[in-house]
Amino acid sequence: MLSFAPLQTPAQAQTCARLMAESEPWLTLRRDYDSLLKAVQNPAREVYLALDAEEIAGLVILNMQGAFTGYIQSLCVAPTWRGKQVGAALMDFAEKRVFGQTPNVFLCVSSFNTGAQAFYLRLGYERVGTLTNYLVQGYDEILMRKSLAPLVGYQPGEA
Ligand SMILES: CC(C)(COP(=O)(O)OP(=O)(O)OC[C@H]1O[C@@H](n2cnc3c(N)ncnc32)[C@H](O)[C@@H]1OP(=O)(O)O)[C@@H](O)C(=O)NCCC(=O)NCCS
Numbered sequence: 001m002l003s004f005a006p007l008q009t010p011a012q013a014q015t016c017a018r019l020m021a022e023s024e025p026w027l028t029l030r031r032d033y034d035s036l037l038k039a040v041q042n043p044a045r046e047v048y049l050a051l052d053a054e055e056i057a058g059l060v061i062l063n064m065q066g067a068f069t070g071y072i073q074s075l076c077v078a079p080t081w082r083g084k085q086v087g088a089a090l091m092d093f094a095e096k097r098v099f100g101q102t103p104n105v106f107l108c109v110s111s112f113n114t115g116a117q118a119f120y121l122r123l124g125y126e127r128v129g130t131l132t133n134y135l136v137q138g139y140d141e142i143l144m145r146k147s148l149a150p151l152v153g154y155q156p157g158e159a
Helices: 010-021 033-040 086-099 114-122
Strands: 003-006 046-052 055-063 071-077 104-110 126-131 141-147
Touching: 003 086, 010 033, 010 046, 010 055, 010 071, 033 055, 046 086, 055 086, 071 086, 086 104, 104 114
Parallel strands: 071 104
Antiparallel strands: 003 046, 046 055, 055 071, 104 141, 126 141
């Protein structure tokens, strides 16, 4: 039985950074362990873990500030946990957090990450546009969105 909780300890941050640093898409995007450790420890982000007791099954990093409030910056399921609905459960958790405040969830997925694109389409995300050569030369980032309602007049829980 998985539980969901905010990232709390330096050891958890290190495990999250290692999970991402050893996995696609971060390998192709040339994001190393140190930069990913900074990302998970960024106080301007919210990081939530899917936990099986002490074991980290996956993580999601959310940005609840700025123009695209409700932006999922990163989602990663540990290799041994993939294909077991952990990613879907983390997305459900993140969507509840975002939709409790604002009607849009945004995310980017790399053009080469066709598996994750299928995953997000399956969860109801729509392609908004293409950010050509955005992170690394030769690959695009595809901006996706799930929306409950226009921003103006949105009342959480009533969409
Ligand atoms: C993409 C990722 C988050 C999916 O998490 P997951 O736990 O393996 O996926 P789930 O088991 O929750 O799958 C949910 C649904 O998406 C589908 N799906 C998941 N991965 C898929 C893939 N690679 N190709 C096609 N469909 C996929 C599943 O079949 C499932 O459909 P169902 O509900 O009809 O059974 C995970 O594979 C991962 O961490 N990948 C590496 C990092 C990454 O790419 N992150 C996204 C960066 S934008």
